[in-house]
Amino acid sequence: MVPSLLRDPARALIAVGNRTGGELVRLNLGSFRPYLVTHPRHVQHVLRERADNYERAGDGLFWRPVKRLFGEGILGEGQIWSASRKMLQPMFTAKRVEALVDGMAEAIRQAVDELDEPSRHGRTVDIGVEQTRIVCRAIMKVLFGDKISVPDAMRVVDAQDVIATAVIPRIVVPFAPLSLPMPGDRPFRRAKKTVDDVLLPIVRASKATADEGDDVISTLWQARTEDGRQLSEQQxxxxxxxxxxxxxxxxxxxxxWLWPHLDERPDVAERLYDEIAQVVGDGPVRREHLNRLPYTRMVLDELLRLYPIGWIIPRRAVADDVIDGVPIEAGATMVASPLITQRMAAFWDRPDEFDPDRFTPERIRGRHRYAHFPFGGGPHQCLGMYLFYLEAQLILATMLTRYRFRLRRSGVPGLRLAAALRPRTRVELTLTSAAGAA
Ligand code: HEM
Incomplete structure (x- = not known):
């Protein structure tokens, strides 16, 4: 198993999952023997029902290398995590996020305007880079109060890209001591410095004016711990x-991932274009359009099934437990993976095929809640789920009311496992005006 893991880790993991058929099994990776949790019932047990017994261990699999960037806080566990969660959660309720939609729609529209120029000249664009620009413009405006400029934000995203890859050796060899130099360490340190060079001065400068803002950084400065203290600069x-x-x-x-799949499935593309044209017309996209775009949402759910960027959700057992007759000992590492469960033939028909019709309301009702869990579940469930759907619908609807596209190279890129799941190759395309493309 180890050689195929190194050659194409994503495919190898999915193959391992399929071989288990949903049984809870123990993987044999030399001295390291984590349990692979694939059955939706077992995932529910670990992430939600017995969340008290399965902690997100900051010194364990996956998180230890990643924690060198984030430190203790919302992505950790225990008291500091729970304090961060309490402070940040109110910013991401449905009501608060809906109040951000108009500002987000405007920022997205302005950022998409900049595609007119390459589209008029038939110039190829790297859609990953363009989407970075669009997302940064929207998110810096509505969540970071425009304290971080778009070019600075793009520098941080680039540094994150470096980090996502630089941590791979340490994810693959999870118990190498941090004192032992590993490939990736140097680019990691350089990229982390870039992140701090951009963000730290902004964090510091925001302290004095924190009372005035409702952005993420001001909210963190305004927060008080249970004993009434302000958070430290580090936190x-x-x-x-x-x-x-x-x-x-x-x-x-x-x-x-959307574009190569639409290219391969013109029928899906047509339905998407039709829905958006009927609801939004010539645009601009507005808040009231969003809950009238059910097919767009189905397309997003299917993308999240095939490409759950949070591909690994590890936990550590605090005390002994038994899951479906399998004894689990205290200290054991449990690995749940949306990437594996969501592509297993035991739970999905034709699992590798892109088919948004899997997400009609009837078909969702017929499935276990944890057959599709791109946002995790239980107390650590993603805070940004609602925001993601609204933002992604806004971006898709804005782009597709204005453009049609042609891929430079057809075909769906392979999967690359880094700290997040990513396409192996860039997606490049040319855009043409949607006007007249009935
Ligand atoms: C495609 C979009 C996204 C996916 C697939 C995703 C996935 C996930 C997953 C799987 C977890 C659970 C980790 C665990 O249980 O150990 C998580 C946690 C989290 N996500 Fe997301 N996420 C997405 C977007 C966002 C956005 C837009 C935000 C912005 C607010 C966000 C904020 C968070 C936070 C703060 C946590 C940690 C929650 C906690 O541990 O209390 N995510 N996400």
Missing amino acids: VRNDTVAMFAATTETTINVLT
């Missing part, structure tokens, strides 16, 4: 860096 920095990554990397990556 505000940690949660700012974590929230920056969570709000950018995710949406950008998921949407990049």
Whole structure:
């Protein structure tokens, strides 16, 4: 198993999952023997029902290398995590996020305007880069109060890209001590410095004016711990860096897969274009359009099934437990993976095929809640789920009311496992005006 893991880790993991048929199995990776949790019932047990017994261990699989960037905070566990969660959660309720839609729609429209120029000249664009620009413009405006300029934000996204890859050796060899130099360490340090060079001065400068803002950084400065203290600069920095990554990397990556799939499935593309044209007309996209775009949402759900960027959700058992007759000992590592479960033949028909019709309301009702869990579940469930759907619908609807596209190279890129799941190759395309493309 180890050689195929190194050659094409994503495919190898999916193959391992399929071989288990949903049974809870123990993987044999030398001295390291994590349990692979694939059955939706077992995933529910670990992430939600017995969440008290399965902690997100900051010194364990996956998180230890990643934590060198984020430190303690919202992506950790225990008291500091729970304090961060309490502070940040109110910013992402349905009501608060809906109040951001108009500002987000406007920022997205302005950022999409900049595609007119390459489209008029038939120039090829790297859609990953363009989406980075669009997402940064929207998110910096509505969540970071325009404290971070778009070019600075793009520098941070680039540094995150470097980090996502630089941590791979340490994810693959999880128990190498941090004192042992590994490939990737140097680019990691350089990229982390870039993140801090951009974000730390902004975090510091925001302290004095924190009372005035409702952006992420001001909210963190305004927060008080249970004993009435302001957070330390380090903790505000940690949660700012974590929230920056969570709000950018995710949406950008998921949407990049859309274009090759639409190219392969003109029938899906037509339905999507039709829905958007009927609801939005010539635009601009407005808040009231969003809950009238059910097919757009189905397309997003299918992208999240095939490309759940949070591809690994590890936990550590606090005390002994038994799952479906399998004894689990205290200290064991449990690995749940949306990427594996969501592509297993035991739970999905034709699992590798892109087919948004899997997400009609009837078919969703017929499935286990944890057959599709791109946002995790239980107490650590993603804070940004609602935001993701609204933002992604706005971006798709805005782009597709204005443009049609042609891929430079057809074919769906392979999967690359990094700290997040990404396409192996860039997606390049040319855009043409949608006017007259009936
Ligand atoms: C495609 C979009 C996204 C996906 C697939 C995704 C996925 C996930 C997953 C799987 C987790 C659970 C981690 C665990 O249980 O250990 C998570 C947690 C989290 N996500 Fe997302 N995420 C996305 C977008 C966002 C956005 C836009 C935000 C912005 C607010 C966000 C903020 C967070 C935060 C703060 C956590 C940690 C929650 C906690 O542990 O209390 N995510 N995300």
